[in-house]
Structure formats: C-alpha cells, structure tokens
Amino acid sequence: MMKKAFKFEVRDEKKIRVIVDTDAACEADDPFAIAHALLSPKLIVEGITAEHFAKTDSVQRSFEEIRTITEAMGMNVPIFLGEEGALDEQASGNSQAVEFIIEQALKEENHPLYILAMGAITNVAAAFRKCPEIIKRVTVVWIGTHGIRYGTVPFREFNAGNDVKAANEVLQSGARIWLIPSYVYTTMHIGLAEIQNRIYPYGEIGRHLFENMVSYNMTSDEAAWTQGESWSLGDSPSVAVTLNPECGHYAETKAPWVGEDTSSVPREDSPLIRVYSDVDSRYVLEDFINKLQLQYS
DSSP states (O other): OOOOOOSOOOOGGGOEEEEEEEOTTTSSSHHHHHHHHHHOTTEEEEEEEEOOOSSTTHHHHHHHHHHHHHHHHTOOOOEEOOOSSSTTTTOOSOSHHHHHHHHHHHSOOSSOEEEEEOSOOHHHHHHHHHOGGGGGGEEEEEEOSOTTOOSSOSSOOHHHHTOHHHHHHHHTTTOEEEEEOHHHHTTOEEEHHHHHHHTTTSHHHHHHHHHHHHHHHHHOGGGGGSOSSEEEOTTHHHHHHHHOTTSEEEEEEEOOEEOTTSOEEOOTTOOEEEEEEEEOHHHHHHHHHHHHHHHHO
C-alpha cells in the first residue's frame, strides 16, 4: 500500500483513465514514464499492456520489466501480454492486450480513456481492426514518427519502424491522436549524475531506474546513440501532455503517411491529428522527480 504523499487532490471531473502501452524492456526510458504515470493522481491507470520491439520474446521481456517496476513501486496494476510482432506477421489480434484495450474502450465511464503508446503501435492497431467501434472512444497519445518534418530521414524512427503498417492504420483511422514526434521526444535530456543524485536514493524504484539505465548504457549495443553520461527520457512526454496538454506547443494538422524508411510523407486525404512541436522538458522531468521524492522519502 502506497502512502498518501501529496497534500493536494485532483477534482474527479479532471481525472483521466489511461492504458500504458509500452515496450518496457527495449530501452531504459520507458520505466521512467511508467513510474510517472503510476505516481500521478490525475491518472487512473487501468492497466499496462506489453508491446513488442521486433525481437524474439520481446513482449514477454517487456511484460517482465513492467512487473519489476510495479513491484518496486509497491503497486498492484493489471499487466497484459501484447501482440508478438508486427501486423500481418506475428500479430494475431487475440492477445490479452488487444482484448483489454477493447474492453476498457467499450466501458461506459465518466472519465475519458487515453492510451499512452510508448513503442510500436501494434496493440492499438490490432484493437482498432478487431473492434472499429472503439476508434472514436479513445485518445491515443503516441511517441513516434518524424511528425510533419517531410523529406530527409535523420534516422530510422524506432517506434514507427517496428510496425509501419500499424503506424499508418492508426494515423489514418480517424481516432483522436496526439502525436509526439522524434524532434520533440529526443529533447527530454537528463544526466546520469542527476539521476544518481535525485532519483536513485528514493525507494526500490529509484534504485531500479538508475541501475537499469547505467546497465543499459554500458552493455547494450543499442545504446550507441547516447552521449555517454546523459539520456533522453523520450517516453515521458506522453505522460506530461496527458497531465497538462498545454505543456507544449501543437497544431492540428493532417496526419503524415509513414514510408517504409519511416520518412513522413504528406497526404492530402489524411485526417486531422494533433502534432506537438515542443514539450516543456523542465515540467516533464521536475513533475516526475518531485512526485517520486514525495512518495518515497
């Protein structure tokens, strides 16, 4: 049982139901965003769904990392296995995650449902395919794509690239989508020294977040893009804009089409979505760190 750490409450009509959809074992930033969501009184976390990251057993690995996080936080949150791989490849549409997303979206609730998608968007796309009725009943906040910067691809965007078909099906679905593209999510910079000083001392979860990041930074072949002693908490903006949609600038614009190389291609018949052009990194990081310290001091 978590202690009551905050001397404030959130009015009931301001609360939001969320499903966190995450490839938690892929990189070391997802766990920070998961913890942030679980610590936020505004968010009613209905469950966490494990997403693949295009590797064998990646869904199971994500599931186990999610369980490690919730246990370290002393929280009992439902966790669901997602699709094994990309649409029309390993994805069956019959995973626990897909069934859970549909079940939650069809509930008659006073609180709106947001899906915070922090990886490939396969689980959401599979749920939309299986039950199109839910498309207009959810808001999808997705960390992915190169947004509306058309032309040269600076790098293969990881989340969209792990299931390009799913990316396009969701972006073109007509759902309410808030997109946080690469040029925004890569700006959430934090140094390992700050994590050691301000996060590591606070509870089992603080230790896990720091040690997991240090281990990943030193041993993973996929950490080559990092700067050595700093990181970008790229999944955390999905939590921040759900807590405060005005913590960044955005425009309602036509959804991009994602090419096979993950380039963004303009498409005149695309539906309108919200695309963020920046998010306040100070708010993102300080809100999480202060909630963590209050909860585990």
